[in-house]
Amino acid sequence: MDITNLTITEIIDGYKEKKFSVSEIVSSYLERIEKLNPELNAFITLDAQNAKKKAKDLDSKTPNGALYGIPLGIKDMFLTKGVRTTASSNVLRDYIPPYSGTVVNVLEEAGAISLGKLNCDAWAHGSSGENSDFGNTLNPWNKERVPGGSSSGSAAAVAASLVPFSTGTDTGGSIRLPASFTNTVGLKPTYGLVSRYGVISMASSLDSIGHFSKTVEDSARILNVTAGADGYDSTLAKRDKENYMEDLKKEIKGLRIGIPKEYVSDALDKDTKQAFEKSIKALEELGAQIIEVSLPNTDHAIATYYILQPSEVSSNLARYDGIRFGKDRSYFGKEAKRRIMLGTFTLSSGYYDAYYKKAMQVRTLIIKDFKDAFEKADALVAPVSPTPAWKFGEKADDPLQMYLSDLLTVPINLAGVPAISVPAGFSEGKLPIGIQFIGPHFSEKLLFRIGSQFESKTEHYKELPNL
């Protein structure tokens, strides 16, 4: 039995049945990383010795914790005490944090074991992973193609079964886009559900902390651990703990699922359109009532996002002055420089009202679009990307073209609502295609229910890349 193709649930069952020990699981994933990572470049820092030690320690104890003995990879935007954290930028090439972020802490307390840090676009700026100062991560499904970004390593690592799950950040699509390019499940929770404490800030009014897994069930299990206020992030809503796994088996008969008509335009590539239509058919067969809804301000989302996000980026990256940590500002890569300057411009004296304030107003209109849509529909369904994964270099020289690839993910961040990207099939050339389910604020349980029912019926997640 290959014990590196397992889901979290399967590993937990295996422990119960004493099929393998935690040390055996950790060692086999580390062996797989050793074999495949030199080419894929998903991990940029390995923490093998610590992982083996923790595994041995857990083996000597009674199993305890929702993620007992489950290996994971951590996007290099999350601070990890004593383990190099770079944001995949040369500025932080040698930075070793003195503390860990909340999500890292709670995952470890639940028994999860980090195998190391995962590559991403530097500072999480990008849609392809190509902005990393640590080289490209390859897409396990087709090594000439991008894995999607910014969480490139997180997506590739789960797709290639280097780990059963990984953490990610989603500011404009950085979890859902790579999930859809790699046949993995990617969750972007509601803004303010998961703590950002100890995660390197990108754009503070948009940053959302999520994860990648092979199945929707695993995704719900992870959110059970990561969701909730920690006292360190004041944007977290104080809410009662929910059990996100509760409704996974509940049927979706009668649920009203809306297709935003602006998301299924002619811009969709042929295979993506076909996979989307097939997915709609599957939802109908599950008894969902499919309706059309409208999000009229969709066309303005990228423009709004590319004012708000760089403005906030310019402010957050101002702290990197080489005094307290990291190297000086000459080490910033081109994309960070572009965003810092764009944001400095839109926030500068005399332009603030014309750009930043204007964008905050349009954001209000975009939020209203979603509110109106959720009056008619319980949840929405849409493609994640207009096309499957593109080739390396195809958009790298044209920033605006790269920005436009987030057309179908960015509005969700502006509205602060949750969305989950789920495998939806393949293109003719065997490239993964994803769809996303989108719900009102704090409706994660409903999204897991829909996602889980869809996944059980379609089972696309069972297909693995040929490595």
Place this chain on the structure above:
Amino acid sequence: MKIDVKKVSKLSNLTLTDKEEKEFDEQLNDILHYIEQLNKIDTTAVEPTTQVTGLKNITRSDEHIGGMLPPEESTSGTEKKHNNMFVVDKLVETNE
């Protein structure tokens, strides 16, 4: 509107090569042109959104909640330190 890359790079504390300056001039103004499409939208009487889930005045009791780093650890990210304090360039001119 047009972005003056030289001025903005100075404000951002970024040093650019001549080549970069030219490249960014083109790219940033291209992006600016794109984002100016928002000018077409009527936003009179529309409130700006600053917090998307509607939270307001989040406070906590004024008590020490732990998690403070000792000085040796909070200065561990740099080699430029003195007695557990960060060393910075001199900012104030003196008449000596």
